[in-house]
Amino acid sequence: MHRSIWRFLLPLLFLLSTSALAEAPQRVVVLGGALTEIAYALGAGDRLVGADQSSIYPPAAHTLPKVGYYRQFSVEGVVALRPDLILASEQAGPPEAINQLRRLGKRVVVLPADASLAALEQRIYGVAGALQLRNDGRALVARLQRDVAALQKQPASKARTLLLIQRGRQAEGAGLDTAAHGTLQLAGLSNVLAGQKGYKPLSLESIAALRPELIVTSTLSLQAAGGIDALLAQPGIAQTPAAKQRRVIVLDDLLLLGFGPRLPEAIAQLRKPLGKAS
Amino acid sequence: MSLIAHDIHLQRHGKIVLAGVSCGIASGEVLGILGANGAGKSTLLALLAGDLAPQAGSVALDGKPLAGVDNAALARRRAVLSQQLGPAFNLSVQDIAAMGAYPFPELAPQQVGQVCRDALAMAEVAHLAQRRYPELSGGEQQRVQFARVLVQALAARQPGEARYLLLDEPTASLDPRHQHGLLALAARLAHDAGLGIAVVLHDVNLAACWCTRIALLANASIVASGTPTEVLQAGHLEATYRQPCTIHPHPTRPGRPLVLFA
Amino acid sequence: MPPPHAPETGHRPLRVLGLLAGLLLLLAFLSLSSGAVGIPLKALLQIAYGAIPSNHDDAQLWRSVLLDVRLPRVLFAMLAGIVLALAGALAQALFRNPLAEPGLVGITAGGALGAVTAIVLLGGGFLLVAPLAFAGSLLALAAAYHLGRHQPGVAGLLLAGIAVNALCASLIGLLTYLADDSQLRSITFWSMGSLANASWHELSLLGPWLLVLSLLALRYWRALNALLLGERAAGHLGFPVKALRRKLILLMALMVGPLVAATGGIGFVGLVAPHLVRMALGADHRLLLPTAALTGACALVAADWLARIVVMPAELPIGIVTGLVGGPFFIYLLLKGRGA
Numbered sequence: 001m002h003r004s005i006w007r008f009l010l011p012l013l014f015l016l017s018t019s020a021l022a023e024a025p026q027r028v029v030v031l032g033g034a035l036t037e038i039a040y041a042l043g044a045g046d047r048l049v050g051a052d053q054s055s056i057y058p059p060a061a062h063t064l065p066k067v068g069y070y071r072q073f074s075v076e077g078v079v080a081l082r083p084d085l086i087l088a089s090e091q092a093g094p095p096e097a098i099n100q101l102r103r104l105g106k107r108v109v110v111l112p113a114d115a116s117l118a119a120l121e122q123r124i125y126g127v128a129g130a131l132q133l134r135n136d137g138r139a140l141v142a143r144l145q146r147d148v149a150a151l152q153k154q155p156a157s158k159a160r161t162l163l164l165i166q167r168g169r170q171a172e173g174a175g176l177d178t179a180a181h182g183t184l185q186l187a188g189l190s191n192v193l194a195g196q197k198g199y200k201p202l203s204l205e206s207i208a209a210l211r212p213e214l215i216v217t218s219t220l221s222l223q224a225a226g227g228i229d230a231l232l233a234q235p236g237i238a239q240t241p242a243a244k245q246r247r248v249i250v251l252d253d254l255l256l257l258g259f260g261p262r263l264p265e266a267i268a269q270l271r272k273p274l275g276k277a278s
Numbered sequence: 279m280s281l282i283a284h285d286i287h288l289q290r291h292g293k294i295v296l297a298g299v300s301c302g303i304a305s306g307e308v309l310g311i312l313g314a315n316g317a318g319k320s321t322l323l324a325l326l327a328g329d330l331a332p333q334a335g336s337v338a339l340d341g342k343p344l345a346g347v348d349n350a351a352l353a354r355r356r357a358v359l360s361q362q363l364g365p366a367f368n369l370s371v372q373d374i375a376a377m378g379a380y381p382f383p384e385l386a387p388q389q390v391g392q393v394c395r396d397a398l399a400m401a402e403v404a405h406l407a408q409r410r411y412p413e414l415s416g417g418e419q420q421r422v423q424f425a426r427v428l429v430q431a432l433a434a435r436q437p438g439e440a441r442y443l444l445l446d447e448p449t450a451s452l453d454p455r456h457q458h459g460l461l462a463l464a465a466r467l468a469h470d471a472g473l474g475i476a477v478v479l480h481d482v483n484l485a486a487c488w489c490t491r492i493a494l495l496a497n498a499s500i501v502a503s504g505t506p507t508e509v510l511q512a513g514h515l516e517a518t519y520r521q522p523c524t525i526h527p528h529p530t531r532p533g534r535p536l537v538l539f540a
Numbered sequence: 541m542p543p544p545h546a547p548e549t550g551h552r553p554l555r556v557l558g559l560l561a562g563l564l565l566l567l568a569f570l571s572l573s574s575g576a577v578g579i580p581l582k583a584l585l586q587i588a589y590g591a592i593p594s595n596h597d598d599a600q601l602w603r604s605v606l607l608d609v610r611l612p613r614v615l616f617a618m619l620a621g622i623v624l625a626l627a628g629a630l631a632q633a634l635f636r637n638p639l640a641e642p643g644l645v646g647i648t649a650g651g652a653l654g655a656v657t658a659i660v661l662l663g664g665g666f667l668l669v670a671p672l673a674f675a676g677s678l679l680a681l682a683a684a685y686h687l688g689r690h691q692p693g694v695a696g697l698l699l700a701g702i703a704v705n706a707l708c709a710s711l712i713g714l715l716t717y718l719a720d721d722s723q724l725r726s727i728t729f730w731s732m733g734s735l736a737n738a739s740w741h742e743l744s745l746l747g748p749w750l751l752v753l754s755l756l757a758l759r760y761w762r763a764l765n766a767l768l769l770g771e772r773a774a775g776h777l778g779f780p781v782k783a784l785r786r787k788l789i790l791l792m793a794l795m796v797g798p799l800v801a802a803t804g805g806i807g808f809v810g811l812v813a814p815h816l817v818r819m820a821l822g823a824d825h826r827l828l829l830p831t832a833a834l835t836g837a838c839a840l841v842a843a844d845w846l847a848r849i850v851v852m853p854a855e856l857p858i859g860i861v862t863g864l865v866g867g868p869f870f871i872y873l874l875l876k877g878r879g880a
Contacts, residue, residue, distance in 0.1 A: 050853070053854070068853075072734060072855075075609055076605060076853070080576030096737040096739055100608065100739060104609070113722075177720055197718075199720070329776075362772075367818075367823040368823045369823045377769070378777075380762045
């Protein structure tokens with residue numbers, strides 16, 4: 001008697017579970033740190049089974065198996081995680097590797113990588129749609145728009161700002177077409193290096209001439225520079241108003257450069273009234 | 279059947295190297311080319327080899343201008359042993375000798391092997407056949423290179439075909455026994471196999487002993503040319519080398535002169 | 541110390557070639573059987589014999605991974621190894637220098653310049669990067685060749701090659717300066733070399749071309765041996781030296797150019813494989829060319845295998861592996877050679 005009921009129920013349960021599987025992907029691999037952050041923001045972190053090496057936020061992402069850097073990920077490494085969905089930044093590649101994933105029957109969703117508010121919204125919609133979390137996506141975008149709009153209503157300082165990134169020995173300044181520049185603009189700050197494109201090694205002499213009133217940098221950059229005092233003591237920087245008044249804002253790397261869902265937080269920190277850094 | 283340079287004029291870097299030089303080798307003879315340093319001996323040999331084209335005059339192989347003969351066909355008729363050879367690459371003596379047979383792709387490997395064995399034996403390096411070239415002494419290397427050009431001069435000869443051998447200071451790093459051995463072999467091959475041989479030498483007495491003819495070069499032209507006795511006279515030699523000398527009959531080789539520079 | 545000599549030299553070459561071919565098959569098998577996706581040996585063999593292991597859910601996945609991901613990659617690694625080693629051997633004979641490689645005449649730097657131009661100025665994409673890299677190789681080579689023509693022998697070509705290399709390097713530096721962050725990343729990955737682009741499609745495009753040219757290169761063994769004696773002596777042996785030089789350089793470019801375009805710069809194999817064979821077996825190109833080709837194939841298959849398994853499930857750029865393994869090994873060879 002009982003056995004016959006189970007014989008009927010088990011396939012039914014199985015059917016339900018597989019149909020649920022077909023609806024919402026349960027094993028997701030993400031190629032691109034900004035997308036990983038969105039997936040976590042949508043509360044889908046538990047569905048991720050792998051990510052690339054640029055996925056460093058939130059801390060939970062550190063525990064995911066890594067399939068290489070997203071521009072040169074390992075096809076087999078991704079396949080081995082048996083994903084039913086792959087979320088890829090449009091910069092993920094090489095292109096042949098994306099094609100190979102598709103040929104292997106994997107569902108790959110490619111999302112824009114631009115550092116603009118519109119692209120960020122598209123990224124969120126795309127990730128949410130692929131994860132079957134459309135409503136959460138809409139809510140996240142709405143919150144984002146509301147927060148950004150609210151922040152922008154506050155008076156902007158328009159302070160002359162130097163955005164400094166240091167990865168190796170040489171400090172670089174961020175110009176146009178960088179995620180950092182986008183964040184600065186939304187924060188109502190004026191980038192002193194708006195005359196250049198991309199990240200370029202700093203010309204200390206021209207920094208002195210540009211007289212920035214504020215220096216924005218990232219945690220890792222400050223480490224590479226040897227701490228805030230070493231940074232401000234550099235010739236060229238030392239003479240700037242920013243250095244003299246120790247006006248420095250330090251943000252977490254992905255917060256400053258990632259253009260992810262924490263954008264309002266980044267803007268809020270950058271909009272804090274200019275005061276002396278501790 | 280001959281390899282003849284006629285009325286050659288050649289200037290290099292604004293300097294006249296050869297002016298109106300005529301000189302040739304026929305099948306069966308050994309021509310010694312003598313002269314002071316910088317007299318143009320090697321240049322003359324390079325002209326005969328077809329490496330250089332004269333600015334005026336002509337070089338002809340069996341009556342055909344050398345300029346019209348392509349490299350591959352020329353290699354089947356004449357072999358050249360140059361002074362400077364490439365750095366010692368890790369090849370076996372056997373490999374180097376076998377290169378002499380490259381112009382004759384029609385030969386089967388066994389035939390090539392036979393010619394190489396003969397040539398290595400003639401050049402007295404048969405015992406080195408399995409050794410690596412860079413391990414050899416300078417003299418041994420020179421004899422191995424000589425064996426290579428012997429292979430080229432002797433492989434796949436057709437009846438009635440004359441072959442020419444051009445040697446630029448082949449005895450430079452050899453001991454006296456091997457110097458004489460090499461030139462004796464050249465004389466024998468000219469006589470027995472009908473090779474036409476031109477050899478640039480510094481040792482006047484070596485040339486006196488083994489050459490059928492000698493050409494003496496000085497000041498871009500030929501001072502004297504003919505049999506050793508005709509050419510090796512005090513006047514000619516002093517004009518060439520600017521060194522006083524006396525001529526004596528060779529004590530052991532009748533009919534050959536012996537030159538003593540003082 | 542003189543290398544040991546087998547009493548009968550006739551069989552030794554065949555034995556060496558057989559041994560290397562065996563090693564290559566072994567390495568290929570190792571590479572095929574390991575990777576991020578664990579495939580049981582039994583299933584591997586079943587797939588190899590054309591059967592689909594039906595009794596497992598993952599059978600289809602295994603089959604695709606093996607046949608569509610690993611196999612083209614292993615084959616491409618072999619092909620790239622063969623081409624790099626042969627081109628290296630050609631360059632070393634042509635320049636009569638055991639440390640020469642095709643890069644000396646600007647082929648690699650030109651390819652890199654083409655690729656970087658495509659990435660920075662034209663927006664990148666494999667369809668742009670590969671043809672521009674190939675065009676860059678040929679252009680740099682043509683420039684070096686024409687500049688060097690006025691000097692006798694290979695010395696002029698070599699000097700012109702140095703000049704072209706320097707110019708390409710500076711232009712790459714300039715473009716790197718202009719590049720934005722993401723372009724920089726692309727450039728870095730391209731310059732470190734990778735076989736990640738290997739697919740049946742790419743193999744079908746490049747495979748026949750590279751194989752035919754490789755076979756053609758093998759036929760030049762006599763000329764290459766003769767060049768070891770010097771260009772004049774080679775001429776005396778009947779080789780039209782100028783035309784020969786032109787042909788060999790063109791052959792090198794036609795082999796390495798497309799490869800650089802497809803894989804980026806993979807260092808050391810072209811330098812070390814022929815050098816190693818020459819030290820072990822001698823410089824006779826009849827044996828050197830096929831042996832170096834097989835050695836190069838073994839080296840790249842092994843390097844790719846390492847690149848794929850060391851940081852699994854991620855992978856390293858193969859150029860890093862060849863450099864990390866090849867560099868110290870080469871230094872060891874040089875030190876050993878000096879001591880002898």
